Amino acid sequence: MAKRAAFDELWGKGSAARPGFEPLAEWLKETPPAELERRQQAAEAAFRQMGVTFAVYGEEEAAERIIPFDIVPRIFSAGEWARLSEGLEQRVRAINAFIDDVYGGRRIIDAGVIPAEIVLGNPQYCIPVAGARPPHGIYAHICGIDLVRTGPDDFFVLEDNARTPSGVSYMLENREAMLRLCPELFETFPVAPVDSYPELLRETLAAASPHGAWEPRCVLLTPGHYNSAFYEHSFLADNMGIELVEGRDLEVDDDVVWMRTTEGRVRVDVIYRRIDDAFLDPLVFNPDSMLGVPGLMAAYLAGNVALVNAPGTGIADDKAIYSYMPEIVRFYTGEEAKLPNVETWRCREPQALKYVLENLSELVVKLVDGSGGYGMLVGPTSTKKEIEKFRSALIAEPERYIAQPTLALSTVPTFTDAGLAPRHVDFRPFVLSRWNEVVTVPGGLTRVALRKGSLVVNSSQGGGTKDSFVLADTAEAG
């Protein structure tokens, strides 16, 4: 556990609310805890009824659970958001330029900014797509950038999710719940709306169409209803008014993708795929995959169908690459990164490994290709045994790990069994990229570690969610 006191986003480090946030403090003071609890339960009951569920891997019984929802919103001022969204836009532009480059001219390697083996020898480097450029060179149409905060102006990027980031349905459903249950907050705060996201996403999909088809046919490809994010897939398909398809609904004929309908087969132009690269096409990737579509990659490479995100974006999602992001941003934009990285030690480098091994109990150690909070060591809250296990793993395969300091993540008041208490949070905004613009809906997914002192916010590890208000105008003072 971090010894320093964490920054609280409502109270700062003092006992008075930060300027601009007083109405929230007032609201928390005036609303009886029983009333807060009632509303929170009403929200969770609604989620359960709608089936807003996720599945936890490795738990057969609790196949469907809802993610706990916290009724106290987290608020960003207009100024905070303006700085954040600038940084996000810059970063995502650089991510797309980087992916385009490593599958094209590889200028960044030639310039010696990043070692060739980290890119070309990376398991995430997708050899079949090298040389095949999607329209406008956009690969990562949808990015979820995980941010953490340690002070009033101290935001850091923790992870770039450039493959198939999930969680946006919670941004939308949490807002719906808040509008219904706490309408008075929206009278007090000028909250920027998020409900245009499905429309923006649909436009983004249409813009990715490979042949500029008039009203291109877009579909959402899901692994199926046993997948943990299936609710989100069906929610998004519904709200965009597009078909929700599984691999077996599609067929490839002469490098063209068709879907099987009751009216016969219908040509597909754009696939918003929510399955990983490895399962896209059994002919090219994992031959045992039942989720994908045989021949899909050939159709993609022939330019007959767009895949969103494009195959190969995992290279920008990799934690070894992450550590080079400041250099990557500088290389492609000519500017310093507006959103800094968390300090990162690459265990592949002997000096760094030595430091990490000496300070394991202070650090967070992650697999370079891990996600969802799995394969991760949080030194300060781990037992000796867990630390020793990681030590052996690190010595055996150092190149698979990175390490970061344990940050004092910011806290937000959260409704707990013992009343309101500070809990650590992170934040995942969703950034959409098209040929001419990068758009971030003013909001995102705030995840909260519900256990006291815990820094792990993943839903699979006991995390919950909150609504994230972005204030629309200059309501902030300071």
Next chain:
Amino acid sequence: MLSRTAANLYWIGRYMERAEFNASLVEATIRLDSLGVRNQSDRTWKSALAVAGATAGFAATGENLGGFAARRYLTLSDANPSSVRSSLAAARDNARAARNALSREGWEAINRAWLTVRDRSSPGGSQATLTMTDALRAEARGFEGALMRMLRTESYWFVRLGQMIERAGSTARLLDVKYYLLLPEGEPVGGTLDRDQWNTILHIVSARLAYRLLYPEGLRPWLVADLLILRSEMPRSLHFAAAETVELLAECGARTGRQGEADRIARQRLTMLETAEIGDVFQNGLHEWLSRFIADNDALGRAIAAQFRFP
């Protein structure tokens, strides 16, 4: 609509209908059993298993035939792919996969029905079983209500189509088994009548009062057959299901432009039922007539799957 979604919806209809039918079957069989004809209990349950098409499946479990074992096999057994629980699980699975095509009420009705049996491992005594089947029939009515409120589009048509195919099959099987059991060899139609057994058949298809209304002359085996085969105003009759099937296929055809073998089989079957008299049905043997109907119904199910490219 995606062919897979159409298949999901069709199977929701079939499984929900199957769950309701099996719940009614168990309920009616318990009543019959409790009327206490001595030494008839095993025979009663044996016939219930036959109606459910579960004779071989039950034998494979190696359990001794008896009321409790049969009740459990028909309602809660995971080993029985057609048990109420298995049917509801399959219906819910299909409903999850086709969430977007189903109304929220429809999904909730299926989910509630599933929750009724999800955590039960034993049907308990007769009384407890009846409480459960009562609850299940109520949930099934809730689903039917939700279905009736859906937009008349492909989603509705395919669920209803599945329901009608399943209903035609189970009603035909019910008649076939009961007539076979109830009319021992040499017994002429209209001969000795076990009133309770005939009432049981009517109970399974919720038609006791309907029968009284339509046939003032009292219980007659061939009139029960007439009601369940030929009366178009009786929602569980073969005629009703056949007529509805033709209409549903016509709606689907108009929407999707796909008509073919399924329409042909369905229309042929309807014409046959419209023109038949109950005497014709009995003339060459009811069992033969019903066997052919069941085979045709299965063929129709396969033709629907082919016509709309079910995966």
